[in-house]
Amino acid sequence: MGSEWRFFGEVFVTLFVIVDPPGTIPLFLSLTSGRSAAVRRKTAWQAASVALLVITAFALFGQQLLDYLGITLPALQCAGGLLLLLVALQLLTGQESETVASRDVNVALVPLGTPLLAGPGAIVATMVFVRRVDGPADAVALAAGVVAVHFVLWLTMRYSLVIIRVIRESGVVLVSRIAGLLLSAIAVQLVADAVRGLINEGA
Template sequence: MIEHVLLVEVFVTLFVIMDPVGTVPIFLSLTAGRSHATAKRAAWQAVAVSFLVITLFALFGQQVLDYLHISLPALQCAGGLLLLLVALELLTGKEEEMTASADANIALVPLGTPLLAGPGAIVATMLFVQQVDDWSSGLSVALGVIAVHLALWAAMRYSLPILRLIREGGVLLVTRIAGLLLSAIAVQLVADAVRAFIAGEG
């Protein structure tokens, strides 16, 4: 039997952290100028990469971090710095350099990780996995993670008509807004990591 309370808790927590709605302007800016089919492919590839990364960390994350002597704040700070680089490229109009490589690269970085499967989502999932004590709680956590990724895919997939509607000028505006939002997320990640280091958690 599914533990509905745990399922809802996992879904709501990851939904807030991964923010499907907030992902839309960033996705639109990164896929601007690409064909509809390429953008659709980038959406499901990014979700697949995110799901794979979060699943791997849920199963083996703590062991890997312990083996490499990496703390969770260090992982969070690294993800924040990587996002900050992406945000600066969006803000300074250099996103063409970032998106000029193969289509799969956009789905891998920055969409799949660290934007979707970022430090916050990874850490939250690892904490939920620690609550698993039987098959029903494990199934609830798994279904919560799957549901969030379906929401992420739907948000990106059905944002594509917006891209055709707003045209080039709108894309430029969305790109700058996305860069601002992403830089704020990145700075918050780094700030939280520094606070954790000061508190002695790193």
């Protein structure tokens, strides 16, 4: 029983660090700026649900899907990094609010649900943990760890509404610029790691 608890803890801590629920707060506030409280609550629930669904799908069928399509993990990581870079540029230039308002895009699906939350890092980490599963107990521990992380993720976004009441819209604009800068750095790092992985595969 102790080994299953250790496996659960390893899954939870690893995914928590990668997904970084506290770090999603500025991004969530930026992407839902100008929305009503009800819409923000709905978006938080949808984003966490979409992320959980994507992670679960890749845990069950990810390796088979990538093998079938001939896609490597570094290629998936590079694509996610480029998409994140586009989002970061919108946050830095202040265009995200205009884009969301004009197109009525559900940001809970893209870019919040994926690739911000269920990104290449979380997907790859989950697929690695799946390979380590040895028996039903490990499978339950893995599933519990994934669900627990996404529950914390939902709580973080759900109660980020309290932060809005404190910092107000002007604060959200400032946070958006900071979030865009940090997200662009994350995106560039993802692409750099992916390129390094592609080079190693070709070597």
